[in-house]
Amino acid sequence: MVDRLxxxxxxxxxxxxxxxxxLAEKKTTYQIGKEVAxxxxxxxxxxxxxxxxxxxxxxxxxxxxxxxKSTQENQSEIQENQEIKIKHGGARxxxxxPPKFAVLPDQAHFRTSFTGENEAxxxxxxxxxxxxxxxSIDLDPAxxxxxxxxxxxxxxxxxxxxxxxxxxxxxxxxxxPYSQPLIYDFxxxxxxxxxxxxxxxxxxxxxxxxxxxWFHLAESVSLLLCFTKGRIKFxxxxxxxxxxxxxxxxxYWGREGGRFKEVFGKFGFIR
Numbered sequence: 001m002v003d004r005l006x007x008x009x010x011x012x013x014x015x016x017x018x019x020x021x022x023l024a025e026k027k028t029t030y031q032i033g034k035e036v037a038x039x040x041x042x043x044x045x046x047x048x049x050x051x052x053x054x055x056x057x058x059x060x061x062x063x064x065x066x067x068x069k070s071t072q073e074n075q076s077e078i079q080e081n082q083e084i085k086i087k088h089g090g091a092r093x094x095x096x097x098p099p100k101f102a103v104l105p106d107q108a109h110f111r112t113s114f115t116g117e118n119e120a121x122x123x124x125x126x127x128x129x130x131x132x133x134x135x136s137i138d139l140d141p142a143x144x145x146x147x148x149x150x151x152x153x154x155x156x157x158x159x160x161x162x163x164x165x166x167x168x169x170x171x172x173x174x175x176x177p178y179s180q181p182l183i184y185d186f187x188x189x190x191x192x193x194x195x196x197x198x199x200x201x202x203x204x205x206x207x208x209x210x211x212x213x214w215f216h217l218a219e220s221v222s223l224l225l226c227f228t229k230g231r232i233k234f235x236x237x238x239x240x241x242x243x244x245x246x247x248x249x250x251x252y253w254g255r256e257g258g259r260f261k262e263v264f265g266k267f268g269f270i271r
Contacts, residue, residue, distance in 0.1 A: 011044045013245055019057045023180045024212050029057040060180075120234035120242040122175050122205060126250075127151055129263050130173045130203040133256060138170025142177055142186055146237050168193040172202040184214040194221055194253055201254035205232075208249040218251045224260050226250040228268040 015036055022032035033054030040048050127150055131137055140153035141163040148156050151173060157163035164185055176186035183206070193199045208227060209215050219225065227249055234242040250267070252260045261270050 007044065010245075011040060011046060011048075014040070014043070015048070015053060015056070017245070019053070019060060020178075020180055021209065021212065023057060023061055024184065024209075024214065029054045029061060032057045120236055121147055121150060123233065123235060124150055126205065126232070126267070127173065129267070133203065133252070133260050133263050134171040134173075134201050134254070136171055137173045139168055139172050140174065141166075141168055141172065141190075142174050164189050167198060169198045170200055172199050172204075174202065175205045178207065184217075187214040187218050191217055191221055199253070201256070202251070203260075204251040204253075206249055206251070207244065208247045215249075221253055222251045223254060223257050224252045225271050226252070226260075226264040226268050227271065 018036045018039065019032060022029075022035070027035075030050075033050035033052075036053045037048050037050040040046055127137075137151060137153040138155065140148065140151045140156040143151060143153070143156040144158050153173065154170075157166060168190065172190065174186065174190060176183050187204070187206075190199065190202060190204065194202065204218060206215065206218070228247045231244040231246065232248045234244065236242055247268075250264055252264070254260075264270065
């Protein structure tokens with residue numbers, strides 16, 4: 001039973017991760033549904049209807065679009081998916097063999113701590129390392145009041161401050177929200193401010209999704225990167241651990257490459 005539950009959980013986490021990546025790559029929800037369903041059958045020997053994954057991806061995209069007032073984009077997405085379905089002859093239900101285990105039913109709130117949960121906190125050892133490299137942390141633009149008990153930046157923005165509309169200056173520590181499109185928006189904002197020379201130095205922590213647009217954007221202005229050995233055990237406010245299914249990357253922007261290597265070299269390899 002334990003193995004079965006573990007397999008169910010792994011399958012759910014895989015679905016969420018692939019939805020995040022698909023949306024980041026600007027795929028249609030129809031494409032995401034078809035591709036992810038095929039991979040589930042290959043990797044987990046289970047069958048999930050593409051329409052279920054498509055609807056989940058569509059709800060997530062609409063939720064983020066509503067937050068940015070992109071209603072017209074929502075309607076275009078729905079129309080585009082319908083046209084693709086008609087072109088391919090519609091959906092086929094019931095094909096393939098039964099799954100070896102049951103995938104958990106669709107849920108309105110399908111989040112995990114490492115693929116989109118925005119309230120998991122970086123262990124102090126990494127924050128202290130960032131302070132050691134930069135000398136201080138002037139701004140944490142993606143924070144919370146609880147988070148600042150740990151980071152202790154001179155200035156911080158929470159989810160209610162609309163950080164993307166503000167100016168970022170000085171030495172920055174950032175563990176951005178991992179949900180889409182926020183992670184891309186925060187990375188782009190940081191890159192823009194760095195190019196304006198408003199940001200003097202920055203250390204940014206993300207998952208090591210090297211195939212995503214935002215990862216390449218962050219890398220484009222990085223002096224060095226640290227790829228962690230093992231996975232960071234992010235912490236929740238209640239003290240529980242938000243275990244990740246992949247490793248992480250620290251991006252270093254600035255001129256103190258030697259100091260970054262010395263301090264962060266113990267966490268992984270530097271490139």
